[in-house]
Amino acid sequence: MDYAITFACYNQVDYTRQCIESMQRVGTPLERLVVVDNASGDETLAYLRGLPLGKIIHNRDNLGCGVAWNQGALELQSEWTIIMNNDVLVSPQWVQGLIESATRHQLDIVSPAMIEGPLNYDFAAFAQQARQRxxxxxxxxxxxxxxxxxxxxxxxEAGYFRASPKLLGYEDTLFFHEARKAGMQVGTTGASWLHHFGSITQSAMKRERGLKESQELGYRYNHRLLHQPWLERKMDKVRLKRQLRQWREDEIAQLGFSLWGSSTSGALSW
Structure with a gap:
């Protein structure tokens, strides 16, 4: 398989370490990993320099996710580029599950199934059973x-991520919007599982700016960049919410769990 992996980080070295150590445990080759450090002020850079990574890119300023993701994707150009958060844990066969599922379903973009929240359960055991089922x-x-x-x-066909530090987390919305316009096929597969601790970097950036957790980090009018009428945008949200609910119900009926779960209540919930 011809693939590269990249993520951006801004401080939060403990989560970066957990992410990379989880890759090492399952045999993910670190020479395929490009890490872009967005001017971290903690021990992130020193930690990264002690690893046999494919590349470390150090930005002198926090240039945002869009710039960093593009830097990573361009540094190690491959047939597949896996772009991810640094506050996640991976499971065995996670890369193979993504790429094989995408190939089988003729997808251009594919995401793994996921549990979000604190790590208060046996993720390795759950991921193995969930992948089988x-x-x-x-x-x-x-x-x-x-x-x-x-x-x-x-x-x-669709281009790269919008490279503007001011977007502050809206880069993915714009990217998916452009991908849909270009006719790209997307999906989420149960053949690959992650644990996501949950927007750790964005939460830290909100605290730096004196924002509450419930407040948006990005500019409130970022949606104007979509050039989409208000009603159309609202209807898209309604349709997506309805579809997510239907997927969840169908998966629980068939599997006993869904492809998107939470551990915040002390037990896994769907």
Whole structure:
């Protein structure tokens, strides 16, 4: 498989360490990993320099996710580029599950199934069982930016991420919007599982700016960049919410769990 992996980080070295150590445990080759450090002020850079990574890119300023993701994707150009958060844990066969599912379903972008919240359960055991039971389950038409494998044709047809530090987390919305306009096929697969601790970097940036957790980090009028009428945008949200609910209900009926879960209540919930 021809693939590269990249993520951006801004401080939060403990989560970066957990992410990379989880890759090492499952045999993910670190020479395929490009890490872009957005001017971290903690020990992140020193930690990264002690690893046999494919590349470390150090930005002198926090240039935002869009710039960093583009830097990573361009540094190690491959058929597939996996772009992910640094506050996640991976499971065995996570890369193979993504790419094989995408190939089987002729997808251009594919995301893994995921549990979000504190690590208060045995993720390794759950992921193994979930992959066996849900390996053929697919949500066609929806992917997420916590982790996404992007085929090289997407860069050519839809372009890269909007490179503006001011977007502050809206880069993924714009990217998926452009991908849909370009006719790219997307999905989320049960053949690959992650644990996501939950927007750790964005929460830290909100605290730096004196924002509440419930407040948006980005500019409130970022949606204008979509050039989409208000009613059309609202109807898209309604349709997506309805579709997510239907997927969840169907998956629980078939599997006993869904491809998107939460551990925040002390037990896994769907």
């Amino acid at each position: 849900a390996g053929s389950t697919m949500r066609l038409g929806w992917a997420h930016a916590v982790c996404l494998a992007v085929h090289q044709r997407v860069w050519k």
